[in-house]
Amino acid sequence: MNIHEYQGKQLFREAGVKVLEGVHCTTVDGALLAYDSLGSKVVAVKSQIHAGGRGKGNLYSPINNELMMEGGVKIAFSKEEVEKYATKILGNKLVTKQTGPAGKMVNNLYVESGCQIDHEYYLAILVDREKKSVLFMASTEGGMDIEEVAEKNPEAIHKIWADPIKGLIQEDAQKLAKALELSGESQKEMEEMLDSLYSLFMEKDCSMIEINPLVRSKSGEMIALDAKVSFDENAEFRHPWRNEIRDLTEEEDVEIRANDLGLSYVKLDGNIGCLVNGAGLAMASMDVIKLYGGEPANFLDIGGGATKESITAAFEIILEDPNVEGILVNIFGGIIRCDMVARSVINASEEVGLSVPLVVRFSGTNHKEGKAVLDESGMAVHTVSTLAEGARKIVEAIGDDL
Amino acid sequence: MAIWINDESRVLIQGITGRQGTFHGIRMAQYKTNVVGGVTPGKGGQIVDLDGHKAPVFNTMEEAIEKTNADVSVIYVPAKFAANAIVSAAEAFQSNGGGLIVCITEGIPTLDMVKAVAIVDSCPDVRLIGPNCPGIISPGDNGGCKVGIMPAFIHKKGRIGIVSKSGTLTYEAVAQTMSVDEGQTTCVGIGGDPVNGTGFIDCLSAFENDPETAAVVMIGEIGGTAEEDAAKWVATNMTKPVVGFVAGSTAPPGKRMGHAGAIISGGKGTAAEKFAAFEEAGIYVARDPSEIGSVLVKALIDSGLREHK
Numbered sequence: 001m002n003i004h005e006y007q008g009k010q011l012f013r014e015a016g017v018k019v020l021e022g023v024h025c026t027t028v029d030g031a032l033l034a035y036d037s038l039g040s041k042v043v044a045v046k047s048q049i050h051a052g053g054r055g056k057g058n059l060y061s062p063i064n065n066e067l068m069m070e071g072g073v074k075i076a077f078s079k080e081e082v083e084k085y086a087t088k089i090l091g092n093k094l095v096t097k098q099t100g101p102a103g104k105m106v107n108n109l110y111v112e113s114g115c116q117i118d119h120e121y122y123l124a125i126l127v128d129r130e131k132k133s134v135l136f137m138a139s140t141e142g143g144m145d146i147e148e149v150a151e152k153n154p155e156a157i158h159k160i161w162a163d164p165i166k167g168l169i170q171e172d173a174q175k176l177a178k179a180l181e182l183s184g185e186s187q188k189e190m191e192e193m194l195d196s197l198y199s200l201f202m203e204k205d206c207s208m209i210e211i212n213p214l215v216r217s218k219s220g221e222m223i224a225l226d227a228k229v230s231f232d233e234n235a236e237f238r239h240p241w242r243n244e245i246r247d248l249t250e251e252e253d254v255e256i257r258a259n260d261l262g263l264s265y266v267k268l269d270g271n272i273g274c275l276v277n278g279a280g281l282a283m284a285s286m287d288v289i290k291l292y293g294g295e296p297a298n299f300l301d302i303g304g305g306a307t308k309e310s311i312t313a314a315f316e317i318i319l320e321d322p323n324v325e326g327i328l329v330n331i332f333g334g335i336i337r338c339d340m341v342a343r344s345v346i347n348a349s350e351e352v353g354l355s356v357p358l359v360v361r362f363s364g365t366n367h368k369e370g371k372a373v374l375d376e377s378g379m380a381v382h383t384v385s386t387l388a389e390g391a392r393k394i395v396e397a398i399g400d401d402l
Numbered sequence: 403m404a405i406w407i408n409d410e411s412r413v414l415i416q417g418i419t420g421r422q423g424t425f426h427g428i429r430m431a432q433y434k435t436n437v438v439g440g441v442t443p444g445k446g447g448q449i450v451d452l453d454g455h456k457a458p459v460f461n462t463m464e465e466a467i468e469k470t471n472a473d474v475s476v477i478y479v480p481a482k483f484a485a486n487a488i489v490s491a492a493e494a495f496q497s498n499g500g501g502l503i504v505c506i507t508e509g510i511p512t513l514d515m516v517k518a519v520a521i522v523d524s525c526p527d528v529r530l531i532g533p534n535c536p537g538i539i540s541p542g543d544n545g546g547c548k549v550g551i552m553p554a555f556i557h558k559k560g561r562i563g564i565v566s567k568s569g570t571l572t573y574e575a576v577a578q579t580m581s582v583d584e585g586q587t588t589c590v591g592i593g594g595d596p597v598n599g600t601g602f603i604d605c606l607s608a609f610e611n612d613p614e615t616a617a618v619v620m621i622g623e624i625g626g627t628a629e630e631d632a633a634k635w636v637a638t639n640m641t642k643p644v645v646g647f648v649a650g651s652t653a654p655p656g657k658r659m660g661h662a663g664a665i666i667s668g669g670k671g672t673a674a675e676k677f678a679a680f681e682e683a684g685i686y687v688a689r690d691p692s693e694i695g696s697v698l699v700k701a702l703i704d705s706g707l708r709e710h711k
Contacts (some may be wrong), residue, residue: 129627
């Protein structure tokens with residue numbers, strides 16, 4: 001789960017991490033009031049969406065796709081400029097490197113006081129899968145894309161790891177601050193910030209905190225100028241407060257609905273819908289469809305606890321996508337029995353009025369019974385016994401249909 | 403021989419009185435797994451009937467191991483409590499001769515696992531498999547040892563070792579070995595979480611040292627670099643042939659594909675990179691899981707382990 005920059009900065013403030021004063025708003029009038037209340041002549045007007053690269057992104061009209069403004073983060077030197085930028089940002093689509101060409105509608109704005117920057121840094125905290133511990137990654141090349149730095153100048157990236165039991169060791173924090181060539185008060189502030197961020201990361205069950213840029217001001221203060229915070233969804237049960245800051249308009253509606261039903265769904269661009277049990281097998285099904293010349297329309301894992309209801313819902317979700325011209329069901333029965341899936345498929349096809357070709361592959365628990373149920377139903381369905389056969393068949397069926 | 407578990411293994415079920423624990427406990431007992439008891443705090447003294455096999459319930463892992471001499475434990479407790487269950491099993495095994503912990507539970511918070519794995523790693527005689535995995539099975543002559551949720555009937559005792567991050571894709575790999583008339587020594591599901599216990603290299607190394615295993619099938623998926631690291635290890639250490647498949651060639655970047663760890667982030671962790679690493683390491687690559695069987699036959703023939711038909 002991701003949150004907006006302004007929400008991340010609120011968490012930073014509460015954790016004792018230095019941020020500038022700022023106001024969240026959703027209207028142009030709100031932005032003007034924010035400017036007055038901040039009392040800073042120079043302010044940053046920042047688009048709030050759940051994607052990075054906002055500064056280098058472009059704003060387009062959602063009506064005619066006309067370019068409204070270059071740059072989703074603007075420095076305003078007057079109230080008039082705040083009005084101009086807020087007008088061009090709110091209600092328009094921001095397209096960045098991370099949003100894809102469709103972009104994201106900007107409904108939220110953050111107006112933040114200005115600051116005299118001496119140097120920009122990069123800092124990220126995340127779980128290192130290989131070392132199985134929390135990693136702090138920092139560089140003196142702030143403001144730049146970290147992947148680019150990693151490629152062109154890997155020695156500029158410095159890393160330390162927290163001890164899983166003892167936490168962040170002070171000597172390590174000091175080592176990182178020094179690696180960034182900080183000294184005196186700035187070094188001390190940096191060490192404190194690392195400590196505060198680590199506490200925040202652990203207490204809130206974060207999966208990532210990224211600050212790009214983190215800056216040293218002309219007066220030597222260390223300030224988080226950005227805040228990208230995401231949370232581990234597995235830990236949701238102990239953080240009910242997350243619901244209050246979750247912005248559902250930023251998430252794919254269909255993916256949320258699928259999730260609520262115990263399904264794991266990701267929409268893709270192809271025309272062959274897939275319904276599979278197990279995440280690995282679901283990915284493999286997509287891959288094999290592609291291998292046989294088709295394009296998968298989605299990833300869908302019905303999970304080990306699938307029921308007639310959730311399978312019917314899965315069909316509905318697949319068919320909501322107008323690109324879908326055929327469906328491949330691939331079940332390797334373990335806990336799930338193929339005959340139960342077969343009955344659910346028949347039920348679903350009647351309920352949703354299935355009109356596209358359907359290929360079903362059953363293997364594992366009760367696969368023969370499952371095939372018999374489908375054969376006896378009189379439904380127009382191809383049954384196959386291997387994934388490759390299934391993929392070939394559905395690709396052919398769609399070809400015939402055209 | 404098989405690796406880590408066999409007919410002699412004495413297995414405990416943590417969460418035995420819960421719905422999942424009992425359901426899978428019955429299937430484990432039906433496969434003739436030696437289930438010696440279970441643990442549910444507060445329910446010590448009860449007996450759980452696993453389809454005619456009576457399993458005593460204990461309050462703590464410590465007590466259960468002392469009374470039963472167990473050396474394997476399988477965890478079916480809810481995600482909230484699972485990391486604690488791992489830690490209590492690890493500590494109890496370490497002070498009682500060591501053991502294997504298999505955690506089936508899905509959805510454990512990552513930071514809980516960071517701590518739990520660190521504690522397991524501090525116990526030299528304890529191994530953790532999972533979490534978020536189907537478990538481990540060593541088919542025997544009559545039933546076998548099944549510690550997990552996999553459908554037992556698809557397996558047969560044989561000479562192929564299987565290791566995989568995914569559940570149903572492991573079953574697919576098993577079916578593929580059966581389709582070319584090969585059985586399995588042991589099948590290990592290591593799970594799809596970003597932070598877990600046993601990894602590919604641990605399994606490959608155990609299979610390499612197991613005299614009954616002739617070849618290994620390794621199934622990876624997008625995310626992280628475990629497959630690349632395993633490939634490097636294979637290139638320098640493995641004398642037995644390895645067949646590999648990676649799921650997720652068509653997965654878009656930045657999207658989590660079901661498993662918490664299955665995500666391409668910052669352009670890293672793609673299937674293309676992993677397949678390339680496999681090829682470079684001399685691993686026999688199957689691009690389609692339906693080809694694992696035929697690729698395995700080729701690998702066995704090349705190694706002089708199977709005759710041309």
